[in-house]
Amino acid sequence: MSIQSPIPVRDVSFRGLRQSCSNCSLRELCLPIGLNQDELRQLDTIIAQGRPVKRGEALYRAGEPFRSLYAVRLGFFKASVISEDGREQVTGFHMTGELLGMDAISTDFHTCDAIALEDSEVCELPFADIETLARDVPALQHHLYKVMSREIVRDHGVMLLLGNMKAEERLAAFLLNLSQRFAVRGYSSSSFHLRMTREEIGSYLGLKLETVSRTLSKFQDQGYIKVQNRLIELVDVDSLKRLLNSCQG
Amino acid sequence: MSIQSPIPVRDVSFRGLRQSCSNCSLRELCLPIGLNQDELRQLDTIIAQGRPVKRGEALYRAGEPFRSLYAVRLGFFKASVISEDGREQVTGFHMTGELLGMDAISTDFHTCDAIALEDSEVCELPFADIETLARDVPALQHHLYKVMSREIVRDHGVMLLLGNMKAEERLAAFLLNLSQRFAVRGYSSSSFHLRMTREEIGSYLGLKLETVSRTLSKFQDQGYIKVQNRLIELVDVDSLKRLLNSCQG
DNA sequence: CGCAGACTTGAGCTAATTCAAGTATCGTGG
């Protein structure tokens, strides 16, 4: 949890990892968008960079007090809420450059679990400090509102998916969304590795894992994709897109 | 749209309706939470109050440029997104004291339609001005973040509902949620009037209108509620709550 | 190498949808 580790060796490793927002390659994806050099420097003094989160570990859990937002610097996370009777709903998958924890601002407690799906690394953004800085840096203030707003828009998209779409459409939307996000990050948009289980995909899409598996197989049979365990290759993107738009729900 | 109406009579009517945030009865529900008298006065200079929206009218529509957030002063709205192929997903129902339009901050265009389900009245909050004021009024800045965060949390709840729950649970959750929100506003929590059609409820809950109708009838047969058109009476709240927690999904 | 977790596939079941027909309600204009 704490950034100042008691173990010197780790401390060194932190220093090694420490980079400024100013020269971070994620600058254009992450929080600092639109800030000038001086503003970036101020941001740097606040943000603790390079905290590792091992695969399977929680970055935070529902119920924990809220102190910071986190930016994914490297890796892959799932966020999920657990209902009173123990049902899990994955609310999102988060990759490089995306911000986690915004749900916690409302109550000062986290309302989701955020679990690393592969060995990952985050930057910690102490929210109180960010807020204070945002008063002097309008671009930062505005950007934060924007990022939260984007999250709301994304959630509305998921509602549309969950409320209106059939299994095939959901999966197609999911794969195309992942593809597009990988593309933005400079990875292949046509071939990628799923970091999550079929069950987690199912939870996110409101389907059972068997249905996810079956539908992926179906897509493969139809020549839309190739599946090999968690490796996905999009063979016929147009057909997937057509699936999304044409089905009359 | 514009607040300074060219018609004197209307202008008078606006003045009649015009009240300050300072003495607004919704103070505790709405934006000004936690502001002191001076800060409230500053807010008052920005906010245009008492804009009427007739039943069936759009407060805004997806695609329109974003200028303002809106606070519901009176009445009832639905917000919905339309997919490319024309399917509607109601993303929320909004009542007195709630803020509309936060999704638009991310792109500077509205991404939902907001439609009045009864004759309503809103306060217009020009976002640029709000943002500027927020720099000088940390409590306002923080409260805005909070309100947006709350929306994200709410959306996660809807995802849980859409992804995991059966029709009966969804309806029970819906009715209990409405009940609780009416209660907060000083209305009866056990007897209320639905402002929306069965179809709109269905859209929100990811069900067809026939399923909504059937499930309401079922609840009535079981003695949980009484239904008379859009008038709902909650007879056995505990059973509804039990429905929510027990079903193993 | 062996085991646990992840995945696939089949068969039968069920919750919710679709289709259909009929009733109630509301707003409008005569």
Next chain:
DNA sequence: CCACGATACTTGAATTAGCTCAAGTCTGCG
């Protein structure tokens, strides 16, 4: 104020998408 048309709602019957249960395979990790 009443009649009428449009919209909203209810209910039934048949259909189906996705779920549950079950069995078996694969894979990766210790």
